[in-house]
Amino acid sequence: MKIIIKLEGYLKYKYSSNILESNYSKPVTIRQVLEDAKISSADVFFIKVGDLIVKEDYLLTNSNEVKLFPIIGGG
Amino acid sequence: MSYGYTGNILDINLSSKKHWVEHPPEDFYRTYWGGRAIGLYYMLCQMKPHIDPLSPDNLLIFAPSVITGTPAPAIPRYTVCAKSPLTGAQGEAEAGGWWGPELKKAGFDAIVIKGSSKIPVYLWIKDGQVEIKDATHLWGKDTGTTQKIIKEELKDDKVRIAQIGPAGENLVHFANIVNELKHFNGRNGLGAVMGSKKLKAIAVRGTKPIELYNKERVSQTTKEITKRVMDNPLSRDLRELGTPAVVRGFYEAGCLPSYNWTTGYFKEGENLTAETYNKTILKGTKGCYACPIRCKRVAEVDEPNLKVDPAYGGPEYETIVSLGSLCGISNLKYIAKANELCNKYTMDTISTGMVIAFAMQCYKEGLLTKKDTGGIELTFGNKEAVLKMIEKIVHREGLGDLLSQGSYLAAQKIGKGSKKFIHQVKGQEIPMHDPRLKTGVGLQYALSDYGADHMKAAHDPFFKDKDSVGIKEMKGLGILEPVSHTDIGEKKVTLFKLLDIYWTVFDILGVCDFGYVPRSVGTMEELLEIICAATGWRTTWFELMQVGERSINMARIFNYREGFTSKDDALPEVFYQDFTGGSLDGQGAINKKDFKKAIRLRYELMGWNPDTGIPTPAKLIELGLDWLIEEVSR
Numbered sequence: 159m160k161i162i163i164k165l166e167g168y169l170k171y172k173y174s175s176n177i178l179e180s181n182y183s184k185p186v187t188i189r190q191v192l193e194d195a196k197i198s199s200a201d202v203f204f205i206k207v208g209d210l211i212v213k214e215d216y217l218l219t220n221s222n223e224v225k226l227f228p229i230i231g232g233g
Numbered sequence: 234m235s236y237g238y239t240g241n242i243l244d245i246n247l248s249s250k251k252h253w254v255e256h257p258p259e260d261f262y263r264t265y266w267g268g269r270a271i272g273l274y275y276m277l278c279q280m281k282p283h284i285d286p287l288s289p290d291n292l293l294i295f296a297p298s299v300i301t302g303t304p305a306p307a308i309p310r311y312t313v314c315a316k317s318p319l320t321g322a323q324g325e326a327e328a329g330g331w332w333g334p335e336l337k338k339a340g341f342d343a344i345v346i347k348g349s350s351k352i353p354v355y356l357w358i359k360d361g362q363v364e365i366k367d368a369t370h371l372w373g374k375d376t377g378t379t380q381k382i383i384k385e386e387l388k389d390d391k392v393r394i395a396q397i398g399p400a401g402e403n404l405v406h407f408a409n410i411v412n413e414l415k416h417f418n419g420r421n422g423l424g425a426v427m428g429s430k431k432l433k434a435i436a437v438r439g440t441k442p443i444e445l446y447n448k449e450r451v452s453q454t455t456k457e458i459t460k461r462v463m464d465n466p467l468s469r470d471l472r473e474l475g476t477p478a479v480v481r482g483f484y485e486a487g488c489l490p491s492y493n494w495t496t497g498y499f500k501e502g503e504n505l506t507a508e509t510y511n512k513t514i515l516k517g518t519k520g521c522y523a524c525p526i527r528c529k530r531v532a533e534v535d536e537p538n539l540k541v542d543p544a545y546g547g548p549e550y551e552t553i554v555s556l557g558s559l560c561g562i563s564n565l566k567y568i569a570k571a572n573e574l575c576n577k578y579t580m581d582t583i584s585t586g587m588v589i590a591f592a593m594q595c596y597k598e599g600l601l602t603k604k605d606t607g608g609i610e611l612t613f614g615n616k617e618a619v620l621k622m623i624e625k626i627v628h629r630e631g632l633g634d635l636l637s638q639g640s641y642l643a644a645q646k647i648g649k650g651s652k653k654f655i656h657q658v659k660g661q662e663i664p665m666h667d668p669r670l671k672t673g674v675g676l677q678y679a680l681s682d683y684g685a686d687h688m689k690a691a692h693d694p695f696f697k698d699k700d701s702v703g704i705k706e707m708k709g710l711g712i713l714e715p716v717s718h719t720d721i722g723e724k725k726v727t728l729f730k731l732l733d734i735y736w737t738v739f740d741i742l743g744v745c746d747f748g749y750v751p752r753s754v755g756t757m758e759e760l761l762e763i764i765c766a767a768t769g770w771r772t773t774w775f776e777l778m779q780v781g782e783r784s785i786n787m788a789r790i791f792n793y794r795e796g797f798t799s800k801d802d803a804l805p806e807v808f809y810q811d812f813t814g815g816s817l818d819g820q821g822a823i824n825k826k827d828f829k830k831a832i833r834l835r836y837e838l839m840g841w842n843p844d845t846g847i848p849t850p851a852k853l854i855e856l857g858l859d860w861l862i863e864e865v866s867r
Contacts, residue, residue, distance in 0.1 A: 168466040200698035200701040203482060203694045204486045206485055206816065228470075230694060231746070
């Protein structure tokens with residue numbers, strides 16, 4: 159299954175791309191996907207799969223787009 | 234010989250038209266340093282309790298800090314203090330821009346203004362010389378026109394001008410003060426205090442450099458931070474997308490304040506994102522004194538029926554939401570117009586959006602009618618109605634007069650249960666960050682001595698993970714463990730006690746949070762290096778944290794003697810309810826009991842009475858505030 163990671167905000171500068179793709183042969187947690195893509199969870203505030211806000215332990219069982227939103231401060 | 238500071242504090246009595254200069258000793262500067270700490274010192278020493286904030290008895294203090302005006306990056310800010318007409322509490326607001334550094338170069342560390350003039354005046358301060366000038370011809374004029382006339386009169390285009398527009402003159406309770414047309418002392422209604430003194434503007438010009446203890450060390454540290462700032466992804470994001478970048482995350486998560494906080498789901502959120510902004514209204518970006526980031530937006534609209542002048546900047550995140558989704562508006566061009574009107578009239582965009590959204594909800598619920606609104610169809614989403622209401626508030630016409638006093642007083646006068654539609658702390662309308670997802674921000678809203686403010690501490694997400702920048706870079710304060718952004722337990726309370734004090738140090742020193750950790754790359758050690766090199770003082774973070782804590786206690790005492798109690802340290806009820814609509818529907822409510830427990834623990838950690846929140850005599854002695862013990866012993 160194909161997992162597309164969409165990086166929002168400053169994440170696209172930090173990880174030099176706004177889209178990352180990876181393929182998995184079996185269900186995988188978002189935590190694992192982040193680890194494989196070398197994305198620090200410290201940079202991620204919200205994770206969105208479809209219309210759902212999910213946590214890193216969310217299990218991806220089908221091809222999916224995972225949106226990552228950066229930490230948000232004041233200003 | 235003093236370094237970093239001038240040793241001169243300018244006192245002006247507008248009633249008698251007299252002015253004089255104080256020369257406080259070094260110990261004074263080493264105790265109070267600048268900003269709100271200096272402001273509160275004068276307010277506690279010279280202001281009687283329970284004065285009318287719009288009377289000549291109020292003080293109005295403009296204070297940069299002992300390091301303002303150095304070439305170090307992201308330290309351009311200065312504070313204005315007074316008793317707030319919006320809250321009745323200690324009032325303060327910080328602004329970036331260029332005015333603070335220019336005041337230092339003109340020879341002063343602060344200006345303390347007393348009394349009020351019978352006729353409109355402006356101050357002209359150049360290289361230590363002070364003149365009170367007639368401003369009758371400027372009264373009633375917007376800020377762009379006023380700035381142009383003053384610069385022509387003084388025959389100097391490099392003059393920096395802090396001023397009020399008609400909202401300040403008309404004593405709108407949330408009028409603000411602007412410098413260079415786009416940098417605001419935004420909150421607490423301090424523009425109305427300036428208006429009550431008939432003080433239209435303060436023009437400053439300095440041609441002398443600020444003496445630094447070790448200029449080379451300041452320059453070296455500046456170069457190192459600047460290089461990293463330029464390479465930093467967060468700084469790049471601020472430069473390219475600015476604060477509007479925040480919209481997307483909140484909109485997609487379903488926590489974008491909308492329709493007067495009745496939901497976090499805003500269907501047309503895409504129209505408000507930074508990407509849409511850049512494609513439709515962005516003309517360019519601007520920066521503050523000695524700042525390489527250039528985060529400020531400049532917007533322009535040039536259509537036959539809608540024009541937005543870029544001279545007044547552009548809407549930032551708070552404004553996009555408060556005058557946008559909060560009022561059901563999804564048209565960025567109209568939001569930019571509303572922002573321009575608020576800016577040229579000097580009216581806080583957060584409170585303006587909040588009072589209009591409140592009125593819209595009252596209209597929806599039938600508590601206000603078309604007769605009350607003067608014929609305006611005040612429905613959510615009516616963008617023309619927002620522009621009309623801004624004009625009515627500024628000129629205090631009809632319903633606008635009621636709303637000009639802030640939502641808290643307006644709800645009292647409207648009655649009919651309208652109080653449940655206002656969202657405020659100590660009378661100040663809440664900003665556009667939802668504490669249900671950042672509980673530390675909620676603690677800061679509730680405990681802030683000047684009413685709800687999103688700039689009262691770094692936000693929770695910077696401390697959520699062991700690799701978070703706040704955990705990696707702030708161990709020097711004893712911040713070692715990550716805490717979830719929704720936690721409201723002991724670890725969160727302890728963390729935010731430290732962050733409150735740390736942020737207060739930023740406010741006192743005029744440091745912008747976009748330049749230093751945890752929001753950016755300048756380290757705590759580098760900031761210390763800048764301070765030592767600028768002043769020659771071998772200071773430590775221990776000393777700086779005491780300076781911050783001292784001013785927090787001073788503010789607490791100011792508010793106590795004005796009648797504020799622990800009941801005023803509370804969150805609006807809406808945050809004890811779950812989100813409705815969007816991805817977070819049915820989740821998020823803060824547990825009220827846990828929150829109250831957190832407030833009580835915070836009192837104890839601060840050395841305050843856990844029941845009343847009043848500083849204990851021992852705490853005051855520890856901070857060198859024994860001269861205030863009498864205030865808490867009454």
